[in-house]
Amino acid sequence: MTQWKQVQHLEIKFLEQVDHFYDDNFPMEIRQFLADWIENQDWDAASNSESMATVLFHNLLSQLEEQCSQEKMFLQRHNLKRIKQQIEVKYRANPLHMAGVISNCLREERRIIATSSMLEQGPLETSMQNSVVFERQRNLENRVAVIRSSVLIIEQGVKYLEDMQDEFDFRFKTLQSRDPAERNNDHVRQEVVRLQDMLNTLDYKRKETLGKMTDLIKEIESLMNTPLNEELMDWKRRQQITCIGGPLLTGLDQLQNWFTLTAQSLFQVRRQLDKLEELVMKVTYDGDPIPLEKPQLEERVKLLTYHLIKSSFVVERQPCMPTHLQRPLVIKTGVLFTTKLRLLVKLPEVNYQLKVKTTFDKYVKELKVKDTFFILGTATKLMDVEEFSNGCLSVEFRHLQLKERKYVNGSKGNEGPLFVTEELHSISFEAQFCIQGLTIDLETSSLPVVVISNVSQLPGGWASVIWYNLLTDDPKNLSFFTSPPPATWSQLSEVLSWQFSSFVGRGLNNEQLGMLGEKLLGQHISRNECQVHWSKFCKENIPGKPFSFWHWLDSILELIKKYLLPLWVDGYIMGFVSKETERVLLKEKEPGTFLLRFSESHLGGITFTWVDQSENGEVKFNSVEPYTKSRLTALPFADIIRDYKVIVDRNVPENPLKLLYPGIPKDDAFGKHYNSQPSTESQYIPSVFIPVSQFTNPSTASFSSLDLLPMSPGMFDELTQKLSPVEIETAMSSPYSE
Template identity: 30%
Template sequence: MAMWIQAQQLQGEALHQMQALYGQHFPIEVRHYLAQWIESQLWDSVDLDNPTEEPKAKRLLDNLVAELQRKAQLQGGEDGFLLKIKLGHYANQFKSTYDRCPLELVRCIKHILHSEQRLVQEATNASSETVGQAMDSLSQRHQQINQAFEELRLATQETENELRKLQHSQEYFIIQYQENLRIQAQLSSLSSLPPAERTQRETTLQTKRATVEAWLAREASTLQKYRLDLSEQHLKTLGLLRKQQTLILDEELIQWKRRQQLAGNGGPHEGGLDVLQSWCEKLADLIWQNRQQIRRCEHLTQQLPLPGPMEELLSKLNSDITDIISALVTSTFIIEKQPPQVLKTQTKFAATVRLLVGGKLNVHMNPPMVKAVIVSEQQAKALLKNESTHSESSGEILNNTCVMEYHQATGTLSAHFRNMSLKRIKRSDRRGAESVTEEKFTVLFESQFSVGGNELVFHVKTLSLPVVVIVHGSQDNNATATVLWDNAFAEPGRVPFIVPDKVLWPQLCEALDMKYKAEMHSSRGLSEDNLVFLAQKAFSSSSNNPEDYNGMTISWAQFNRESLPGRNFTFWQWFDGVVELMKKHLKPHWNDGAILGFVNKQQAQDMLMSKPNGTFLLRFSDSEIGGITIAWVAENPNKPGERLVWNLLPYTTKDFSIRSLADRISDLNHLLFLYPDRPKDEVFAKYYTPPLSKAVDGYVKPQIKQVVPDFANPNSTESTGAAHPFMDQTTSPSVGHPNNFSVFPPMGDAMLDADGDFDLEDTMDVARHVEELLRRPMANQWSSQQS
């Protein structure tokens, strides 16, 4: 319930995002009234990709329904009547909705709880007070780990002390045993003495022998007990070592790897590897100390065999601790810097692997060689199942071997592959509609080294994150989609490289928002309205209610295999085109809040018609990848008194490489206010290109400027040339393409309409016109125009 209490304290956009998690698929009232029960259930224990887990999910569903019915029955009085009816209705609704697919209920609740946790954590990081709380939480976890290490250190020190006592006791026992043998030898030699002397000496020696033998019998029993006690202590220490190692490798290291994977989608860059290394090195040190102690115990047992199970116990301890150190070494051979997940052939790439315990185990004394090979998804599966003893390759990587280097300053042992290149790739047979950009490979790094003077030999392997191999830049878009889907929805410990075929829409929204913010280098991500627009596009829906989409699932095919209705591109291709356009040319304007972007034509018209003439906004083109258009409200030049919303033909990267957005907006004097009411110069003036300098050496540098003929006021500076005296302002009854620069003859086609969509192939090639511009005898032309 603690999380729900924190979630209710969210404010602003975080509160809206939290509310958007709920809807008909899971009403917020259920979350509120069953908060404690919901947070106490083991939702994460259900493997959503395993159909055999369905009975467990069914029990959770039945318990949820029963809890709702119980809660409903507890409601009494006039105020509780409506709530009683509502909770009973929700119980029936859950039963009918999820009875045949209980895993979907678990998936839904897991997503809600994880999203709430993320929102609460982000809100926590936003304030100094709660940042302190987050740090306290982190410190508590680190403190628990450090306390466990201290407990292990004390336990190891105690067994070391006990082992020394045992060794001293055994050494004294051996001395006394030798004394007993000497006495027996003396007794055997008495036969040569006279009878009187022999009797006296024999009596003394037999008394002494009896005393020594009694002591030896008692001491042997004591030594046996010491050995058993010491073995029990080692057994207890090994249990603590396993627990600590599981916490570090199966939780902390796995979380680090998950953060590293999400960083591929734009998540926060993974950190904490040095802390992990320090923990792993402490583990290695403690494990090695205990292993040496166990081996010394074995030596003592061999030196003085005593009846009992010691040999079997020590053999088991030795085997167990060897397994522990093997698991530590093989798990800490990791990829510090992943190779690019979209890997183009014949292109240089880099990667770094690191052995977290290499320095502690002195592996660098004989530096191992690391080899990199690229393997297919099927080969990766076989490797993890130990079905393949040798590394088959699906391609050829140049410069694929590297020696691990020890860096004294940081204490790290790593291999830096700086100049690898994929020379060729061997693809497998594709399945169904799968394209080459959906085929996943992985880079396998492997090495072999020994520790303890060749006492133990390790063959270590580690797989990179999935990579998609392309041969041409045109494949990058679709390959990125495969990588994004895999990074976002891969489960820890999966079989390579299984991902769900469909996910809840809010899960995809989280991934898209992460990607967008990372590419824009901004905290301004996708708002709820933006996500509703994307949902409308993805599902071909007209609903403006975000709750209508929270329970919907989107498949991989809808994401990037099937084209959007009436288009020749997919949902992802359109979204990625927007991201690329914004990243390359419009990032400052997005961060300033000047671009609404995710607005369709009808919404733009409804928004602008209530505003004064000259109000405009910027929205992304629906029909073109990577296009953005200006929509504005103005009177119809051909019908005075009639107001219309106009849309310029979309700009693309090509257009902005010639003239920036800010300068284009500056060119158009009929654009006055950025929606809703901000003067355009207030928003864009800081991005305007400074005026041209005066003529140098008798030459005047020409200037490019755009004009929309029907909206070029003859009395304005745009027409008269007061601001730009060398611009030929020619009006036309038709509306020109935004790339129709004033020095060119106006185009006869009416290329701007109320929709603002167009085909690039039908437009004029701007670069060609610029080239013509530079070849014309402009001075004479300007002279005649000025006169």
């Protein structure tokens, strides 16, 4: 089943997540029509190769053109042409970005598919999806609806006041126009009494309307101070969690709807107050409540409008390099990065362009950092209505770069105590909003970013991003790493699982996390509340190893992404299992049963261990030297499993790998991932690379791997007969036990 068909079989709640990231990044119609073609392209590689991305960009346009020509339905053909034009305009100048977006979409699909099959959720993810959150949102929805209803009621009341006052004004002026000699007759006296009653009613209705306005303004203020602000803060917190691999971020459109309806209510109240001012200019009297109360109400409405619009200016998408979409907030100097801003208030009155200016490190002059940077590229852009979305005001910066500032006499500023990857920086955004005589200076900032100058610093920078966003929600705490707080294992283990689900499409189960916890914390009866310190996680080397825990784990992520992705997504790599546990699992299994685990002594290595029995019935465990990227580049790992051979002295080579733990036939597990064999119709004798190990001593419990040997399977036995054991041994590495 193709990946896209698997997506279509997901539950509604998962389909909504898929819908969200396609709406924001890439048209789902293209994914639907070109599903097979898209899945057969290497978008990961293209996202790091401009030439390859350019080729795929033009191929995509050709595929769409062909699809349009074959489409028989007029409306569908029209939509495809429109989408093709949009894609061409959006990505013509930057096909690398398109490749990164599609790569990310495919990875998010794999992640959601894997998540849907995993019933357990961690505490952070569960807290974002519990019934309390839904109940809070439903109450907010109801309160916004009540406010909108109250605004309409007050509007009707003001209209009633206007009609009543017009009648009073007409009667009063008519009475004034009568002959003074007639003012003492009964009819005139009755009219005076009627006018006095109307004036009393008018006064009562004015006080009633002002009272309703006062109550409404209090309700709007209460709404803004608690549930609406809580939802905004909750969305920003969820954005932090999404940035470090957590659940997909949704809810911004709903938040915009609440902000917009609240703003509309405030502007309507302001218009109603203006209307009351007009009524006063026509009719007023001693004790008139409007001149007394209106200025105070106007000031409160103005202040609420100011705060609402100011808080509605948000960073919709945090700074990110298109080549590393899964690792936002780490920016390399000289490399393009993108970010996107949105105004959550959508009003017809503000459908005009707002100029947004970008500033780097505006408020960190006082911090002692080693390096300072400035922005290159288009740092000022116009915020405009999004044509292909919900019509919100937004702006996307696509061509920003950071450059290190040069200092006179070689000085680089104050030297600080932190590593470069621990220094946090901020990108600020400013705009000026003007409406109905109200001028509001808008300002917001990104989450703290880490700036690197070499891609080798990326793992350390990403570790800093993880630690910061896991443990604080204060976006201005740029001195965080001067004294970073510890994380509990329950917090950290969930985030580590997210790294795998977001980066390589499948998270970690409890057993895998247990092995990682043991590696970090040792044997603890209750590990969840044990604290992990920043230095232990990222800065200190693992005892006896020349690398830290995080760099070891990050190297495994890279290994999976580049060489083991299909096998990992299918769940065939146990990966994180200690040697002791490995032996317990394999001990009672049939000879030839094997499992795959990551090396603990190599950065980015994977090995396999199988169980065997000696002639006297003794159980033996055999492991090969770990395969790292330098070796996996030459031969896919599934083919290594298929073709692996063992030579015992001068005997015929055989593959000892029969069953993948717990008992899956090897070909059933890996068959669909084998490379196709060379054609037998060729005039040449086909050859294959075969990974080989040799027993120089049958009692040895560990094996070493020979370099991959190009030869045909039929010739291999003949070759072993011609070469002496010494000659074979010369070509082999020394015995190794991982």
